Amino acid sequence: MAQSTAIVATTLSKSFDELKAVDAVTFTVARGEVFSLLGPNGAGKSTTISMLACLLRPESGDATVMGYSILDDPQAVKACIGVVPQEIALYEDLSARENLEFWGKMYGLRGAKLKQRVDDVLALIGLTDRQKDRVDKFSGGMKRRVNIGVALLHTPDVIIMDEPTVGIDPQSRRHILDGVKDLNRQGVTVLYTTHYMEEAQELSDHIAIMDQGKIIAGGTHDELVTIVGEKDRIEMELSHSAPELLSQWGALEGVEAVSAENGIVTVLVNDSNRILPHLFGAASQHDVRITSVTIEEPNLEAVFLHLTGRALRD
Amino acid sequence: MKIVAIAVKDMKQSSRTALVWVFMFVVPLGITLLFYFMFGNIAAGDEFELPQTAVVLVNQDRGSLSGGGSMGATVADILQQEAFAELIVVTESADADAARDRVDKGEADVALIIPPDLTDALLQGNGSATVELHKDPTLTIGPALVEGIVSQILDGFAGTTIGTKVTLEQLEAQDVAITAQIAQEVGMAFSADAQTPPEALIALSTPDNQVEQNPLADLLAGILGGMMVFFAFYTGGATQQTILIEEERGTLARLFTTPTPIRTIMGGKSMATLFSLIGQVVILMGAGALVFAIDWGEPLPMLLAAIGLILIAAATGVFLVSMLKNTRQAGTVFGGVLTITGMVGLLPIFMSGAGAPDAVIFASLLVPQGWAMRGLTLSAQGATVTEMLPTFGVLLLWCAVFVAIGLTRMRRRFA
Numbered sequence: 001m002a003q004s005t006a007i008v009a010t011t012l013s014k015s016f017d018e019l020k021a022v023d024a025v026t027f028t029v030a031r032g033e034v035f036s037l038l039g040p041n042g043a044g045k046s047t048t049i050s051m052l053a054c055l056l057r058p059e060s061g062d063a064t065v066m067g068y069s070i071l072d073d074p075q076a077v078k079a080c081i082g083v084v085p086q087e088i089a090l091y092e093d094l095s096a097r098e099n100l101e102f103w104g105k106m107y108g109l110r111g112a113k114l115k116q117r118v119d120d121v122l123a124l125i126g127l128t129d130r131q132k133d134r135v136d137k138f139s140g141g142m143k144r145r146v147n148i149g150v151a152l153l154h155t156p157d158v159i160i161m162d163e164p165t166v167g168i169d170p171q172s173r174r175h176i177l178d179g180v181k182d183l184n185r186q187g188v189t190v191l192y193t194t195h196y197m198e199e200a201q202e203l204s205d206h207i208a209i210m211d212q213g214k215i216i217a218g219g220t221h222d223e224l225v226t227i228v229g230e231k232d233r234i235e236m237e238l239s240h241s242a243p244e245l246l247s248q249w250g251a252l253e254g255v256e257a258v259s260a261e262n263g264i265v266t267v268l269v270n271d272s273n274r275i276l277p278h279l280f281g282a283a284s285q286h287d288v289r290i291t292s293v294t295i296e297e298p299n300l301e302a303v304f305l306h307l308t309g310r311a312l313r314d
Numbered sequence: 315m316k317i318v319a320i321a322v323k324d325m326k327q328s329s330r331t332a333l334v335w336v337f338m339f340v341v342p343l344g345i346t347l348l349f350y351f352m353f354g355n356i357a358a359g360d361e362f363e364l365p366q367t368a369v370v371l372v373n374q375d376r377g378s379l380s381g382g383g384s385m386g387a388t389v390a391d392i393l394q395q396e397a398f399a400e401l402i403v404v405t406e407s408a409d410a411d412a413a414r415d416r417v418d419k420g421e422a423d424v425a426l427i428i429p430p431d432l433t434d435a436l437l438q439g440n441g442s443a444t445v446e447l448h449k450d451p452t453l454t455i456g457p458a459l460v461e462g463i464v465s466q467i468l469d470g471f472a473g474t475t476i477g478t479k480v481t482l483e484q485l486e487a488q489d490v491a492i493t494a495q496i497a498q499e500v501g502m503a504f505s506a507d508a509q510t511p512p513e514a515l516i517a518l519s520t521p522d523n524q525v526e527q528n529p530l531a532d533l534l535a536g537i538l539g540g541m542m543v544f545f546a547f548y549t550g551g552a553t554q555q556t557i558l559i560e561e562e563r564g565t566l567a568r569l570f571t572t573p574t575p576i577r578t579i580m581g582g583k584s585m586a587t588l589f590s591l592i593g594q595v596v597i598l599m600g601a602g603a604l605v606f607a608i609d610w611g612e613p614l615p616m617l618l619a620a621i622g623l624i625l626i627a628a629a630t631g632v633f634l635v636s637m638l639k640n641t642r643q644a645g646t647v648f649g650g651v652l653t654i655t656g657m658v659g660l661l662p663i664f665m666s667g668a669g670a671p672d673a674v675i676f677a678s679l680l681v682p683q684g685w686a687m688r689g690l691t692l693s694a695q696g697a698t699v700t701e702m703l704p705t706f707g708v709l710l711l712w713c714a715v716f717v718a719i720g721l722t723r724m725r726r727r728f729a
Contacts, residue, residue: 053571075573083571089564091323093330098323105319106572150568 006031006158006189007052011061014047021047023213024061029191029206031157034184036200037193038300039210040310045193046086048210049160052191053083066157079108082151086162088143089150092136096127096146099135100153107154117153125149126175141172148176158189165199177203197300209304216307225298227306231256232272233296234279236265239289248282261311268302316574320582324556325589337548338594342541343601349537350606353530367402367456368422369393370413377433385436386428389445389467393426393460401459414448423456424449426464436471474504532694534606536663539690542598543683544656546623549594550631551648553587557724558641576728580721587631591624611693615702619689622709626682629713632720636727659683663691682712 007029014022022044029035037045050056052063054074062069068076090099100118109117122128125145135143144164151159161180165173180203184190194200200207201221208218217224238245241260249267250258254275256268269275272295283290296302305311328334371393375386394404405422407413413425425448435443445464449457478501482492490496557580560566569579599620602608610616634651638644659681662670670678678684689705 055567055570075575078571078573081571083568085564085568087564089568091327091565093327094323098326102319102323103568103572106316106569106574108316108573 004031005029005064006033007035007063007065007191009048009052009061009063012048012051012058012063013060014051014056014058020213022051022058025210025213025215026061027208027215027218029158029189031189032184032187033205034180034190034192034203036204036207037191037210038195038197038200038207038304039193040195042212043195043210044213045210046162047213049083049162049191049193052077053081053160054078079154080157082154082156082159084148084151084159084161084164086164086166088140088147090135090143090146093134095132095134096138097122097131099146100149103150104153109154117155121149121152124152124179139169139172141168141175144168144172144176145179148179152183156188158191159183160191162193163195164192165194165196197304201300207300209300209307211304211308217303221300224300224303227303229256229270229298231268231270231298231302231306233298233302233305234267234269234272234276235294235296236267236279236290237263237292238265238283239291242283242286242288245283245286245288248286249279252278252282257305257309259305259309259311266305266311268306317578317582317585320579321585321589324553324583324586327556328553328586328590334549334552337545337552338590339597342538342545342598343605345541346534346538346602346606350530350534353533365456366400367424367453367460369402369404369460370416370422370425371404371406372408372410372413372425372427373406374410374430375428375432376430385433385471389426389428389432389464392467393463398463402456402463410446417448417450420450422450423453424460426460436475474501477504531607531609534602535608535610535694536691538598538602538606538608539694540660540663540687542595543623543627543686543690544660546591546594546627546686547630547652547656547683548648549590550587550627550629551634551644551652552631553590554583554628554631554635555641555644555648556586557583557635558638558644562641570728576725580724580728584628584632587628588624591627595620595624609694610690611696612698614699615693615697618699618702618706619686619693622689622706623686625713626686626709626716629716629720630682632724633716636720636723655681656683659685659687663687682709682716685709685712 005028007027009025009027011024011026012022013020013024025044025048027035037043037048039045047056051058052065052070054070054077057071062071064070065077066080068080070077091102094102097118100121101114104114104117119128122131125148127142127145127149130138130142135146138146148161148164151161165176168176177199180190180192184203190203192200192203204221206218206220207224208215209224210216217227246258246260246265249255249265252275254270256270257266258268259266267275267279276293276295280290301311371390373384373386373390375384377384377386390404390406392398393402407416410425410427413422413427416422417425425446427446427448429443429445432443432445445468447457447461447464449460478497481500481504482497485496485500486492557566560569566579570576599608599610599616603610611619630652634647635644638647659678660683661674661678662684665671665674679688685705685708689702689709692702692705
């Protein structure tokens with residue numbers, strides 16, 4: 001195994017009854033990079049990282065983390081990873097410090113080193129002043145920060161973060177994203193799952209897009225965007241629903257794809273400047289008024305739409 | 315030691331839950347205290363104090379003994395002795411009607427009227443005299459007491475008369491001339507004996523090695539022992555239930571992502587259960603001994619009973635939790651299963667007064683609580699280690715079965 005590789009997942013598969021949650025997933029995460037698994041809810045991201053964290057045993061395939069096999073040496077794998085679960089996993093009737101001390105002991109820290117690491121992490125997550133407060137008195141964002149802090153106590157080589165920004169306020173979200181960047185600057189490898197395209201785009205060196213248990217695309221942001229051929233994305237809101245209009249738009253030359261979700265119509269086009277007048281003209285013919293228009297350069301959302309025919313947020 | 319860290323963490327969490335304190339200590343001690351107040355005065359053997367009986371004594375006895383005084387005066391002296399001071403208060407009166415009137419008005423309990431010929435009747439043995447006891451009809455114990463004392467005195471005097479008669483007849487049979495002086499001297503000698511308390515012919519004694527009886531402590535030993543067994547099983551279940559709570563809150567899965575073996579995690583939780591139970595049993599037994607003077611038995615049998623209780627309560631917790639899917643089920647199961655089996659197991663202690671029927675004892679031994687209670691009861695009754703061993707052995711057998719099933723199911727669940 002090359003020293004530059006932190007994680008190597010090879011044809012990992014896992015089923016729950018009839019559902020194939022993860023289907024032969026293969027990817028590689030280099031040391032010191034931020035690698036994101038991007039996909040909608042139910043895509044198989046959490047199941048994949050549960051296998052990497054040795055919580056679930058794969059039906060087939062294997063993976064190595066820092067050279068240790070998740071099948072053959074799970075304790076060694078666990079020692080070199082820090083896991084940030086999607087839900088808050090803390091003892092709410094204990095204080096922030098008591099939580100960190102307990103989890104530190106579970107990672108094998110003792111005595112002065114434990115105390116030092118707890119102090120360091122409390123400073124890192126900005127909760128030194130509130131360290132003696134019980135966690136159940138904290139806001140959602142503060143709990144998230146402690147939740148992340150637990151995974152940093154033993155200075156792991158790899159941190160696995162499962163959608164750590166779900167359901168929190170923008171300020172705490174910003175704090176977490178900046179924290180991930182700081183960790184990465186310190187050389188920590190981060191495996192990050194999210195269904196927020198913006199987060200993956202901002203944080204990641206490499207991204208794997210997952211859908212229905214499979215990785216459907218992977219690479220850097222720029223590499224992924226080329227999949228949709230540098231297409232522009234036009235989002236429109238219409239005065240009322242008109243399926244025949246969408247069919248007509250889809251047939252226009254230069255239009256790659258048309259989809260409608262939650263009252264918003266998304267159209268992928270080669271050149272928005274050239275197509276827009278035709279879109280307005282067709283709408284006029286069907287007595288449909290376009291109430292808002294947004295034009296975006298190619299992004300991961302467009303890639304997902306291009307690959308699956310569905311919006312990522314679904 | 316990770317296992318200790320997990321145990322300490324669990325106990326720290328438990329200690330911050332008020333309900334835990336309530337069920338572990340407050341309720342068992344509270345119920346025992348309730349019984350203490352209900353039965354304390356009677357069972358503790360406190361002295362029952364009779365009210366003093368007010369006696370109006372009318373001594374009309376005109377007879378005279380050779381040494382002076384009369385039989386009536388002797389009766390009056392005896393009634394006013396220090397020995398009877400706590401039972402009767404005697405006031406003397408010269409007027410019999412006035413004395414009866416005081417009783418009728420409720421100013422006195424008893425009027426004791428000694429007739430004028432009492433001495434003569436007793437000394438000469440040829441007459442009869444009647445002592446009148448006029449009493450308040452609403453009273454029973456006080457007048458009966460006075461009647462008893464007076465009867466005893468008069469019986470003594472009657473014995474004097476008989477003795478005098480027999481002696482004089484014997485003297486006459488031996489041709490001794492009976493003069494008035496001789497007759498009176500014989501009568502005086504017997505009357506003097508009658509006034510002297512006889513020495514006890516039978517001495518009552520208490521063996522030095524006899525166990526001091528304390529009925530209240532025995533009663534409370536059953537109650538507190540029962541409560542301890544009942545709630546120890548809840549403690550065992552509740553502390554093991556943290557596995558389900560942690561599973562639902564995601565901390566158990568997070569523990570599994572740390573380099574901590576599953577057996578260490580489960581061991582830590584079991585250790586927390588054992589420590590909690592040890593604390594509960596030690597504190598309750600200690601409080602029972604110190605506060606309620608309960609004698610739990612000799613040290614070694616008591617230790618066996620306590621260990622048996624702790625182990626079976628913990629094992630039952632492991633077994634029950636392994637059967638449950640979530641904490642919602644736990645509430646139902648703990649509320650139902652532990653309450654019903656607990657009540658069945660403790661049935662004999664509520665029937666100990668009349669002696670529990672064999673069927674009840676048999677039913678109680680169908681559940682582990684019954685065996686745990688049996689161990690405590692045997693120890694408190696002074697059983698030896700040898701006598702304790704069968705019960706302890708059965709408790710260990712219950713533990714082995716419960717733990718084997720529980721651990722097997724847990725291993726499958728978290729593998």
